[in-house]
Amino acid sequence: MVLESGNKRFFKCCKHILNHLWQKQHDSFLLVAHSTNKDFSWVRYSSTLSKLSETIQNVRVRFAPSPTGQLHLGGLRTALYNYLFAKKHKGMFILRIEDTDQTRLVPGAVEQLENMLSWTGIRPDEGPSSGGHHGPYVQSQRLSLYKEKAKDLLENGTAYRCFCTESRLKLLRKEALRLREIPKYDNRCRGLSTEEIQARLKENQPYVVRFKLEDGPLTFLDQIYGPITLNISETEGDPVIIKSDGYPTYHLACVVDDYSMEISHVLRGVEWQVSTPKHLMMYQAFGWTPPVFAHLPLLLNRDGTKLSKRQGDIHVENFKNEGYFPEAVINFIVNIGGGFGKHQRKLFPIEELIVKFNLEKVNVNSCRIEVEKMKDYNRQHLQHIMEDENNLQDLVNQLKNLVLEKFTEKSHTDLSDKHLKKILLLNKDRMDSIYDLLSPHMNYLWVTPTVNAEIFRELGTDSEKVVPMLLSRLELLKESEFTRQELTSVLKDVSNQIGLKYNLYMKFLRSVLSNLKEGPAVVEMMEMLGKETCILRLQDVLGVARENNKKHSYHGPD
Numbered sequence: 001m002v003l004e005s006g007n008k009r010f011f012k013c014c015k016h017i018l019n020h021l022w023q024k025q026h027d028s029f030l031l032v033a034h035s036t037n038k039d040f041s042w043v044r045y046s047s048t049l050s051k052l053s054e055t056i057q058n059v060r061v062r063f064a065p066s067p068t069g070q071l072h073l074g075g076l077r078t079a080l081y082n083y084l085f086a087k088k089h090k091g092m093f094i095l096r097i098e099d100t101d102q103t104r105l106v107p108g109a110v111e112q113l114e115n116m117l118s119w120t121g122i123r124p125d126e127g128p129s130s131g132g133h134h135g136p137y138v139q140s141q142r143l144s145l146y147k148e149k150a151k152d153l154l155e156n157g158t159a160y161r162c163f164c165t166e167s168r169l170k171l172l173r174k175e176a177l178r179l180r181e182i183p184k185y186d187n188r189c190r191g192l193s194t195e196e197i198q199a200r201l202k203e204n205q206p207y208v209v210r211f212k213l214e215d216g217p218l219t220f221l222d223q224i225y226g227p228i229t230l231n232i233s234e235t236e237g238d239p240v241i242i243k244s245d246g247y248p249t250y251h252l253a254c255v256v257d258d259y260s261m262e263i264s265h266v267l268r269g270v271e272w273q274v275s276t277p278k279h280l281m282m283y284q285a286f287g288w289t290p291p292v293f294a295h296l297p298l299l300l301n302r303d304g305t306k307l308s309k310r311q312g313d314i315h316v317e318n319f320k321n322e323g324y325f326p327e328a329v330i331n332f333i334v335n336i337g338g339g340f341g342k343h344q345r346k347l348f349p350i351e352e353l354i355v356k357f358n359l360e361k362v363n364v365n366s367c368r369i370e371v372e373k374m375k376d377y378n379r380q381h382l383q384h385i386m387e388d389e390n391n392l393q394d395l396v397n398q399l400k401n402l403v404l405e406k407f408t409e410k411s412h413t414d415l416s417d418k419h420l421k422k423i424l425l426l427n428k429d430r431m432d433s434i435y436d437l438l439s440p441h442m443n444y445l446w447v448t449p450t451v452n453a454e455i456f457r458e459l460g461t462d463s464e465k466v467v468p469m470l471l472s473r474l475e476l477l478k479e480s481e482f483t484r485q486e487l488t489s490v491l492k493d494v495s496n497q498i499g500l501k502y503n504l505y506m507k508f509l510r511s512v513l514s515n516l517k518e519g520p521a522v523v524e525m526m527e528m529l530g531k532e533t534c535i536l537r538l539q540d541v542l543g544v545a546r547e548n549n550k551k552h553s554y555h556g557p558d
Contacts, residue, residue: 059091060264063124064098064254067109070315071116073369074269074299074307077333081296082267083122084339084350084357094261095127097138098254100247110138116316120326121350126261134261139253146248149256149286150209150241158285159241161207162189163200185210185237209242211251211282218277223265223294224362225273232277239278251275255282263291267359270295294359296337298366313371323433325385328377338363347380375432386428396420399434406438407446414533423528444514445528448537451544455511466508467542470494474535482531487523512541 063079065071071079086093095117097110114129126132136142153159162185169185176183190212192200200207217231241252248256258266273295283290299307307314319329331347334340339362340353348356385391396417403415423445427437437445456466473490474482495505506522513525513534526534 056089056091056264058264059086059089060094060262061086061091061267062094062096062258062261062263064096064257064268065113066098066101066104067106067113068101068104069106069109070317071113072307072314072316073329073333074314076116076120076122076316076329077299077337078267078269078296079117079122080120080330080333081337081339081357081359081362084354085265085267085359086125087354088357091264092125093122094132094134094263095124095130095137096257096261097128098250099138099140100249100253102140102245102247112317116320119320120316120330139248139257142253142257143246143248145260146242146253146256147246150248150252153211153241153282153285154209156285157212158282159209159211160190160192160238161197161201162210162238162240163192163205163207164189182235184235187238190238206244208240208244210238211241211278211285213238213278214281218280220276220280220293222273222276223292223359224297225270225295225364228273228276230274230277232274236278241282251278252282255279255286258291259283259286259288265292265294267294267296270297294362297363299337300366300368302368302370304368307369314369319374323435324374324378325381328374328381332374332377336367336369338367345376345380347377347384379432382431382433383428386424392421392424393417395424395434399424399437402434402438403446407443413446413448414530419530422530426524426528441516441519444516444519444525448540449511449513449515451512451541455508465498466500466505467538469498471535471538471542474531474538477531479531482527482534484521484523484527487526491523513537 061082063082065075065079083093085091095114099105099110110128114127117123124130126134126137128135128137150159154161164185172186173183187210189210213233213236215233217229219227219229222228239251240249242248257263276293276295280290301307301314316329320326327347327349330350330353334353335345339358340356341358341361386395399420400415400417403413407413423437424434431437436442470491473494477486477490491505491509492502495502498505509522510516510519510525513522513529519525520528529537
């Protein structure tokens with residue numbers, strides 16, 4: 001079907017038809033529209049209107065980040081969805097580094113980004129490190145290609161040189177703001193004659209290359225949002241595509257690269273949706289067939305603000321360093337971003353996520369990130385892997401290395417594999433990460449606390465009588481009997497025999513065993529410390545009590 005009209009009412013009618021065909025999943029609807037009116041012109045783009053099919057072939061998608069900071073959850077979501085889409089359709093996932101803005105580059109950002117993708121299991125089929133037949137995959141290494149393509153646009157009249165100075169552009173912005181208008185370039189240099197251009201070039205006047213935007217609305221199909229109609233000429237002047245330093249802007253570079261790398265589908269953040277019309281105009285100017293576009297909804301902070309690379313708490317590396325598993329991070333992302341039907345808290349391996357992924361089920365509304373919920377996924381995965389003996393041994397080795405790295409002072413702590421395995425299993429249902437075992441309130445597991453004689457002053461009884469009876473009872477217990485249930489019975493019995501209130505006795509034992517005022521129940525502490533460590537710590541405190549009694553006769557509390 002070919003639609004040609006400059007009538008606004010007719011255009012609205014056509015748009016309704018377009019939406020209807022989209023909703024009914026009709027295939028092969030060819031939309032071609034031309035300008036017939038100076039004041040109203042519209043779609044200059046031809047496209048087949050059809051929803052995605054389960055039998056898509058020759059899929060090539062790309063993740064194209066800028067190396068201007070660390071990879072955060074928003075960037076990881078874009079990479080993940082591209083990867084899932086590619087693998088579901090037996091296609092290729094390409095990593096491309098868009099570093100044309102040389103002023104914002106961060107040293108080491110590319111390496112960090114590749115490391116984080118590898119950690120999450122998202123490995124590019126083509127890219128800076130993996131290579132491929134469509135490289136180089138770093139834009140700063142492709143400058144000659146962009147210059148060549150910009151020259152093509154200059155020659156066919158869809159682009160022009162702009163000699164406007166920065167001071168003039170600032171004045172335009174200032175005047176627009178004063179008049180409460182949208183600041184935009186006034187396309188002044190679009191009307192320069194060939195003679196004027198040549199004269200300025202002879203004078204070596206600096207210039208940029210701008211692309212000529214077409215007037216009027218343009219409708220395109222977004223595979224997530226459906227038909228989208230935008231009129232960017234109302235809000236923007238002709239965009240710069242080659243800067244004065246010879247580097248391309250994003251708009252030219254991404255179009256040229258997507259075409260030359262044979263990208264079939266562009267999955268990117270919805271913030272780029274407004275730029276899609278100008279990209280489609282460039283495809284038309286080059287005479288190229290554009291890829292299919294799908295824009296992913298925004299991921300927002302809990303307070304509704306946009307994610308930023310400067311936020312350390314959403315950096316992927318931050319989660320890695322805090323002991324999160326890549327499976328937990330990935331499942332957290334897919335459950336807030338959609339693409340899998342009904343929301344679930346179950347963890348799926350990435351191979352199963354590939355099978356389940358459906359681009360048409362991606363959420364269209366912005367998603368707020370509640371990072372605290374990632375702990376649920378991490379705890380679930382931690383519990384799962386601890387069911388396997390080999391994985392459990394890996395955790396034991398990791399925990400031992402972390403303890404030795406963090407606590408260098410000598411202690412009586414038992415770091416045998418058997419003991420560490422017991423600690424992990426006892427905390428299986430309560431820890432979100434293995435790093436929880438290294439938090440301050442768990443330090444008693446790894447460092448012998450310093451006993452202060454002042455702890456005896458509140459007991460109200462001879463300090464030398466408080467510990468020996470408990471020691472003798474504990475020494476009679478077998479290691480297999482050193483459990484919360486058995487220890488509770490022993491502690492209550494000893495407390496009654498020495499005539500000391502149970503709560504006061506527990507407060508005393510908590511202090512001598514951990515130097516903490518609050519934390520896990522005393523019997524839980526003792527079970528995790530184990531028989532040998534508990535006896536050693538009680539023997540230490542008994543020694544302190546005897547030394548204290550030599551210096552002071554006990555007369556009760558002050």
